[in-house]
Amino acid sequence: MQVVLNYLKQNQARAVAELCELLRFPSVSAQPQHKPDLRACAQWLVKHCRQIGLEAKLCPTAGHPIVLAKTPRSKGQRRRPHYMVYGHYDVQPPEPLDLWHTPPFEPRIEGRSVYARGSTDNKGQFFAHLKAVEAYLQTGTPLPCDLTFVLEGEEEVGSKSLSHFLKTHRRELACDAVVISDTGMPGLKYPALTYALRGIIAFEITLHGPERDLHSGVFGGAVENPAMALARLLAGVRDDRGRITIPGFYDGVAPLSRFERAQAARYPLKEAQLKKLLGAPELFGERGFTATEQRSARPTFEINGLTSGYQGEGSKTIVPAWARAKITCRLVPDQSPEQVRRAVLAHLKKICPPTVRLEIEAGHGAEAYQVSPTGPLAQASLRALKKAFGAEPILMREGGSIPIVNQFKKILGADSLLLGLGLPDDNAHSPNEKFHLDCFAGGQRMSAYLWQELNPGLD
Amino acid sequence: MQVVLNYLKQNQARAVAELCELLRFPSVSAQPQHKPDLRACAQWLVKHCRQIGLEAKLCPTAGHPIVLAKTPRSKGQRRRPHYMVYGHYDVQPPEPLDLWHTPPFEPRIEGRSVYARGSTDNKGQFFAHLKAVEAYLQTGTPLPCDLTFVLEGEEEVGSKSLSHFLKTHRRELACDAVVISDTGMPGLKYPALTYALRGIIAFEITLHGPERDLHSGVFGGAVENPAMALARLLAGVRDDRGRITIPGFYDGVAPLSRFERAQAARYPLKEAQLKKLLGAPELFGERGFTATEQRSARPTFEINGLTSGYQGEGSKTIVPAWARAKITCRLVPDQSPEQVRRAVLAHLKKICPPTVRLEIEAGHGAEAYQVSPTGPLAQASLRALKKAFGAEPILMREGGSIPIVNQFKKILGADSLLLGLGLPDDNAHSPNEKFHLDCFAGGQRMSAYLWQELNPGLD
Numbered sequence: 001m002q003v004v005l006n007y008l009k010q011n012q013a014r015a016v017a018e019l020c021e022l023l024r025f026p027s028v029s030a031q032p033q034h035k036p037d038l039r040a041c042a043q044w045l046v047k048h049c050r051q052i053g054l055e056a057k058l059c060p061t062a063g064h065p066i067v068l069a070k071t072p073r074s075k076g077q078r079r080r081p082h083y084m085v086y087g088h089y090d091v092q093p094p095e096p097l098d099l100w101h102t103p104p105f106e107p108r109i110e111g112r113s114v115y116a117r118g119s120t121d122n123k124g125q126f127f128a129h130l131k132a133v134e135a136y137l138q139t140g141t142p143l144p145c146d147l148t149f150v151l152e153g154e155e156e157v158g159s160k161s162l163s164h165f166l167k168t169h170r171r172e173l174a175c176d177a178v179v180i181s182d183t184g185m186p187g188l189k190y191p192a193l194t195y196a197l198r199g200i201i202a203f204e205i206t207l208h209g210p211e212r213d214l215h216s217g218v219f220g221g222a223v224e225n226p227a228m229a230l231a232r233l234l235a236g237v238r239d240d241r242g243r244i245t246i247p248g249f250y251d252g253v254a255p256l257s258r259f260e261r262a263q264a265a266r267y268p269l270k271e272a273q274l275k276k277l278l279g280a281p282e283l284f285g286e287r288g289f290t291a292t293e294q295r296s297a298r299p300t301f302e303i304n305g306l307t308s309g310y311q312g313e314g315s316k317t318i319v320p321a322w323a324r325a326k327i328t329c330r331l332v333p334d335q336s337p338e339q340v341r342r343a344v345l346a347h348l349k350k351i352c353p354p355t356v357r358l359e360i361e362a363g364h365g366a367e368a369y370q371v372s373p374t375g376p377l378a379q380a381s382l383r384a385l386k387k388a389f390g391a392e393p394i395l396m397r398e399g400g401s402i403p404i405v406n407q408f409k410k411i412l413g414a415d416s417l418l419l420g421l422g423l424p425d426d427n428a429h430s431p432n433e434k435f436h437l438d439c440f441a442g443g444q445r446m447s448a449y450l451w452q453e454l455n456p457g458l459d
Numbered sequence: 460m461q462v463v464l465n466y467l468k469q470n471q472a473r474a475v476a477e478l479c480e481l482l483r484f485p486s487v488s489a490q491p492q493h494k495p496d497l498r499a500c501a502q503w504l505v506k507h508c509r510q511i512g513l514e515a516k517l518c519p520t521a522g523h524p525i526v527l528a529k530t531p532r533s534k535g536q537r538r539r540p541h542y543m544v545y546g547h548y549d550v551q552p553p554e555p556l557d558l559w560h561t562p563p564f565e566p567r568i569e570g571r572s573v574y575a576r577g578s579t580d581n582k583g584q585f586f587a588h589l590k591a592v593e594a595y596l597q598t599g600t601p602l603p604c605d606l607t608f609v610l611e612g613e614e615e616v617g618s619k620s621l622s623h624f625l626k627t628h629r630r631e632l633a634c635d636a637v638v639i640s641d642t643g644m645p646g647l648k649y650p651a652l653t654y655a656l657r658g659i660i661a662f663e664i665t666l667h668g669p670e671r672d673l674h675s676g677v678f679g680g681a682v683e684n685p686a687m688a689l690a691r692l693l694a695g696v697r698d699d700r701g702r703i704t705i706p707g708f709y710d711g712v713a714p715l716s717r718f719e720r721a722q723a724a725r726y727p728l729k730e731a732q733l734k735k736l737l738g739a740p741e742l743f744g745e746r747g748f749t750a751t752e753q754r755s756a757r758p759t760f761e762i763n764g765l766t767s768g769y770q771g772e773g774s775k776t777i778v779p780a781w782a783r784a785k786i787t788c789r790l791v792p793d794q795s796p797e798q799v800r801r802a803v804l805a806h807l808k809k810i811c812p813p814t815v816r817l818e819i820e821a822g823h824g825a826e827a828y829q830v831s832p833t834g835p836l837a838q839a840s841l842r843a844l845k846k847a848f849g850a851e852p853i854l855m856r857e858g859g860s861i862p863i864v865n866q867f868k869k870i871l872g873a874d875s876l877l878l879g880l881g882l883p884d885d886n887a888h889s890p891n892e893k894f895h896l897d898c899f900a901g902g903q904r905m906s907a908y909l910w911q912e913l914n915p916g917l918d
Contacts, residue, residue: 211738217859227762235694279670305768400676
């Protein structure tokens with residue numbers, strides 16, 4: 001094991017340089033013009049996997065390609081434990097560009113962090129696992145298990161092709177667990193295993209009023225303003241206490257146990273620090289829950305974007321023809337995405353006035369996820385985390401959604417180990433996204449330890 | 460009088476030909492490359508005014524020149540009534556050009572209309588007044604008053620030079636009323652005097668929440684969503700009955716008299732036609748008022764634009780850092796723009812939650828305008844309209860704002876008579892702008908009658 005750790009230490013500078021190469025690809029899956037960049041990024045990964053000793057190939061999909069890479073299998077051997085490492089090489093759109101201190105696809109090292117879109121979400125995180133397996137392969141250290149890397153290019157747009165891929169590669173991908181580093185840890189001294197994730201539903205609503213923008217002087221007052229109708233519609237889903245007022249919205253929500261609330265209370269980021277971190281005038285959330293609980297264990301109704309009428313400089317005196325809101329709801333165990341979607345849309349239809357026409361575009365959806373924090377997989381993970389980071393790990397829920405975790409469970413029957421390496425101030429999905437190089441190095445060690453801890457008898 | 464009317468009738472074909480000459484100038488004030496065309500157009504007007512017997516000159520300004528033309532004054536005579544006729548020879552940009560059936564600056568007669576940019580707004584309308592005065596001057600018919608024409612070249616870009624011109628020519632332009640044909644009439648059988656215009660205040664509000672866009676999974680639920688806060692803020696200014704709930708908003712609003720409501724009821728565009736014209740699912744406005752009243756005689760709170768978060772394709776799971784609304788309120792007599800602005804902003808500040816920071820950017824403002832619909836000026840106008848068009852004229856309010864009317868009142872102390880000759884389907888500001896030749900001829904007769912009706916004792 002020491003030879004693996006030494007290798008990682010000695011090759012840290014090169015690992016960072018390689019990560020920067022990977023971060024240069026503007027692999028923005030939501031923007032069609034970047035399709036060639038996603039392909040180029042995937043090709044780079046295949047080549048890199050081969051260089052470090054993996055058997056790798058590009059698997060075309062209906063969308064962006066999937067990179068499949070395996071440790072070399074010993075022929076004829078009895079079945080060995082098999083783990084899948086999942087990651088995604090696509091990234092969020094970098095906009096608004098003017099808020100970036102340096103261009104999002106020109107990685108910059110400042111202090112102990114690398115700044116670039118995709119650095120923490122998710123290129124830096126899955127790359128740590130590649131570096132760990134490289135250390136085994138390049139030092140000739142025997143791995144106690146088989147590993148398969150699945151790196152997709154559509155995570156930020158709903159992993160549309162992954163499900164088909166998993167189904168058609170079901171036998172090849174059958175495994176004892178999926179290891180995913182695509183979540184967070186509360187701090188460098190708080191390595192963490194995430195045992196629950198929120199689910200999500202996404203949709204877009206557009207209210208159509210007059211068939212064209214109207215002169216607000218000539219017609220204003222005698223016709224509904226769709227932007228006002230939208231404001232009233234959206235205002236009608238939440239009360240002053242932060243509770244969503246949509247009938248049926250909280251149906252099925254599993255109550256938080258005393259154990260879980262105690263775990264949440266261990267989370268080191270307290271209200272005052274959170275407020276400072278976010279730079280918000282005041283925190284706000286559902287009454288009766290701590291901020292940690294609100295953002296990880298309670299469902300939400302979130303407006304992600306608003307568009308209507310004139311947005312340029314100065315004023316334009318119009319009644320806009322339409323107004324639009326992009327919305328996502330975060331879900332918790334055991335809400336059903338379809339049931340929540342039905343409840344939300346039924347409510348919006350019900351409160352939508354007849355003065356506008358409501359158009360709904362449904363987006364992706366995913367169930368929340370939860371695994372037992374006391375099983376052998378979790379215990380092995382906690383040991384690996386402790387050794388890698390030299391600190392007592394914590395058990396936490398995360399508020400984000402990783403829909404594919406549900407697919408791994410459904411299609412492959414495998415639980416997922418969420419060993420996140422992102423820090424709370426990493427600006428995932430925001431301008432100036434970064435990844436801490438100590439998380440990168442610690443993640444590599446954690447990955448190296450993990451294969452041993454998962455297979456203690458096989459060391 | 461008959462000799463004047465005969466002259467107009469006999470010279471109609473030539474008048475149309477001259478109007479077409481005027482329409483050939485691409486006098487687009489917003490486009491710098493047309494500066495010479497504006498000058499050439501103004502020079503043509505000066506020459507034409509002199510030809511028909513007026514004393515005319517070109518007055519340079521910081522922008523495009525103003526044409527000043529007067530009927531010859533009799534020396535030594537006692538002070539006679541003096542009226543100013545205002546018009547503008549600049550036009551809106553013709554773009555998008557591909558939607559024009561024939562080129563915008565090559566006038567085309569089809570049926571009883573002349574098609575060209577500027578035909579109804581405003582060249583055709585003020586030219587009718589020039590033709591009327593020509594008839595007096597060329598037939599030797601004595602005018603019962605002095606007339607001064609002020610034809611500016613910057614109306615479509617905010618009349619920037621006019622205020623200075625009025626101030627520096629205050630004595631010369633002192634008059635009993637300003638006559639303006641730059642509005643509309645509902646139909647050929649509905650000649651109209653517009654006796655009121657709405658005022659306006661413009662502003663922009665921005666709600667700032669977290670200092671950057673946040674991952675809605677990681678932080679959503681524990682922090683205010685500024686787009687939701689904006690929706691709730693905006694929803695808090697109007698009730699279900701279309702009434703603005705801002706305390707003090709309706710302060711000073713002059714109640715509609717029974718006479719005014721009767722006049723509004725005569726307006727021929729009824730709810731069903733309006734709904735069809737606008738293509739709205741249903742009409743909506745303040746309960747207790749007709750659509751005509753709502754859009755001309757009642758104040759409004761209108762959202763002109765909304766901006767927040769992600770507006771591109773697909774979804775982006777963020778809590779946006781900020782949300783913005785562009786807003787204009789239309790005002791009616793006797794609201795004070797400054798008082799309404801104070802009331803609106805005080806209310807928004809009051810209902811803004813502490814979870815966001817409210818930023819306000821103030822825009823322009825203008826008072827509403829009204830002349831007595833029963834005073835002698837209005838009565839004379841109505842008689843002239845009736846004689847000219849052979850139909851009972853209607854008294855109407857318009858919902859838009861014409862800022863120069865307030866300048867005439869403030870700087871010259873003069874009321875304005877808005878005797879619009881444009882039809883609702885004239886496409887002012889749109890492709891295929893036209894002007895009806897019956898409106899042109901009727902406008903000439905109306906102008907000829909008007910000077911008599913304004914000065915009955917002096918006939």
